Amino acid sequence: MPRVDVPLARxxxxxxxxxxxxxxxxxxxxxxxxxxxxxATWAALQNEHYSWGPYLSPFYSPLLFASVGKSWFGxxxxxxxxxxxxxxxxxxxxxxxxxxxxxYRGAYYKAFWADPPSCAVGEPxxxxxxxxxxxxxxxxxxxxxxxxxxxxIFILGWDVWEAMWWPDASGTRHFGIGLGTxxxxxxxxxxxxxxxxxxxxxxxxxxxxxxxxxxxxxxAAYDCVSCLNRRHxxxxxxxxxxxxxxxxxxxxxxxxxxxxxRII
Amino acid sequence: xxxxxxxxxxxxREKGEFREYKTDVSEGMVVLDAVHQIxxxxxxDLAARWNCKAGKCGSCxxxxxxxxxxxxxxxxxxxxxxxxxxIEPMKAFPLIRxxxxxxxxxxxxxxxIKKFSPRKPDAPDGTxxxxxxxxxxxxxxxxxxxxxxxxxxxxxLRDHHQHxxxxxxxxxxxxxxxxxxxxxxxxRIEHLKGEGGIGFCNxxxxxxxxxxxxxxxxxxxxxxxxxxxxxxxYDPIKKLFRVFGGRx
Numbered sequence: 001m002p003r004v005d006v007p008l009a010r011x012x013x014x015x016x017x018x019x020x021x022x023x024x025x026x027x028x029x030x031x032x033x034x035x036x037x038x039x040a041t042w043a044a045l046q047n048e049h050y051s052w053g054p055y056l057s058p059f060y061s062p063l064l065f066a067s068v069g070k071s072w073f074g075x076x077x078x079x080x081x082x083x084x085x086x087x088x089x090x091x092x093x094x095x096x097x098x099x100x101x102x103x104y105r106g107a108y109y110k111a112f113w114a115d116p117p118s119c120a121v122g123e124p125x126x127x128x129x130x131x132x133x134x135x136x137x138x139x140x141x142x143x144x145x146x147x148x149x150x151x152x153i154f155i156l157g158w159d160v161w162e163a164m165w166w167p168d169a170s171g172t173r174h175f176g177i178g179l180g181t182x183x184x185x186x187x188x189x190x191x192x193x194x195x196x197x198x199x200x201x202x203x204x205x206x207x208x209x210x211x212x213x214x215x216x217x218x219x220a221a222y223d224c225v226s227c228l229n230r231r232h233x234x235x236x237x238x239x240x241x242x243x244x245x246x247x248x249x250x251x252x253x254x255x256x257x258x259x260x261x262r263i264i
Numbered sequence: 265x266x267x268x269x270x271x272x273x274x275x276x277r278e279k280g281e282f283r284e285y286k287t288d289v290s291e292g293m294v295v296l297d298a299v300h301q302i303x304x305x306x307x308x309d310l311a312a313r314w315n316c317k318a319g320k321c322g323s324c325x326x327x328x329x330x331x332x333x334x335x336x337x338x339x340x341x342x343x344x345x346x347x348x349x350x351i352e353p354m355k356a357f358p359l360i361r362x363x364x365x366x367x368x369x370x371x372x373x374x375x376x377i378k379k380f381s382p383r384k385p386d387a388p389d390g391t392x393x394x395x396x397x398x399x400x401x402x403x404x405x406x407x408x409x410x411x412x413x414x415x416x417x418x419x420x421l422r423d424h425h426q427h428x429x430x431x432x433x434x435x436x437x438x439x440x441x442x443x444x445x446x447x448x449x450x451x452r453i454e455h456l457k458g459e460g461g462i463g464f465c466n467x468x469x470x471x472x473x474x475x476x477x478x479x480x481x482x483x484x485x486x487x488x489x490x491x492x493x494x495x496x497x498y499d500p501i502k503k504l505f506r507v508f509g510g511r512x
Contacts, residue, residue, distance in 0.1 A: 001459060002372035004358060004427045009328035011423055017330030104489050116419040119470035120330055128424040132463020140498040143491075199483070203491035211446045213395035229483065233432045 007130035011122035022118040029111035048159040049254040053145035055180045057247040097149040100142035102199045156188040179261040187246040197228030273352040285479040296335035301338040305422045311362035322411030327352040354416040382447040405441035407477040414471035430461035433471035440485035
């Protein structure tokens, strides 16, 4: 690039002429994301109260191993450390998807790293590498997390189906819907809306092409993903609250703190 | 008619300071009107660049109360009432005088981007055929008025002064307009990753926030281009698809 021959003045940290409360948005993001990370870590370490009746907490789904109850591969194998919970085997995938998400990246760079703290506000550091060198170049792996996150939508959808079948004393399952079923369904709906509005998916379904004419399926897919993508921020936050709320609901039912409301 | 107080940056490349001016403000006035009144009443030597006064020429870019804005499109009524309004030049470019900056670096950057290179004409009379659905995406980028507010707010230029390695949001929009053009045949992805420094962008969306034409710079230009860079340089599976299929 051509060089600018006149040295520009360097701004000091938080130096700005802005009069609005520019610090509120990064502070809110910092508080919510920190709380979520804290809660998710705590919930993943508990290794109990993650299921109740036909409900399974989304933090523990897919349930690969479980000492009691149904799981994909039965009881934990001998090599599985006793301090680990099955949630710790799978949470890296949704966490990685959100960590490398284009929307969250912009939000947490501001809130956690002040890079910048907000638009047109001075930064604390002089050096800057951006996402073009290690470690942040790893963010380019986002689309691979997307592939895995799409599989999770089906798994969580299956959990909602399972949450409609209630076992009686003899073990026979009967159709029924509780408030927990709706909580899990809302969760998977919001997670799907967030995942299917991903910028990488928008690119993969058609954004990489320059011509849509004569490709109606591509065009329709691109338009659908673009439609969700316009509300990507909204779904990013709603799905974050939904997954935390769904875990909390199942946990409180399991602990006997609240009673599930059986609708049908 | 009420009296408004304005703190305007006065100075050149060597030194400068805010000076306070008072002038009458009336309904419907924009900041550029106030600057013109200040010029007429109390600072005849105040330098300010402007032209159309309609938000279409992109000349009167400045920082109003700390945010990059067009002076001609900022209504005084939309600013906090009764408070002093600060007006400064853009910080990402060298100052010439008062509110006027030297934005010529941008024109030099534009010359480094490969020009539009159409495929062979579709018809014997030398014309092409395009469908509206193919060109819709690019039309948004053509709204750019080159006010360079997006360049000014981008922290890579504004705070880190990476002018030598980063072309900035305006030229990602320009590159997207060319690269997504259905008739174009040129490859610009390598330039974007290398000389263009698209990897410096960390998606703050500040460029989108200040764009007076409301172009979704980050979502519709920068991120799609970043994804094209991933296709080319970071995704082994996509690379295989490209080898065995077509690129577009």
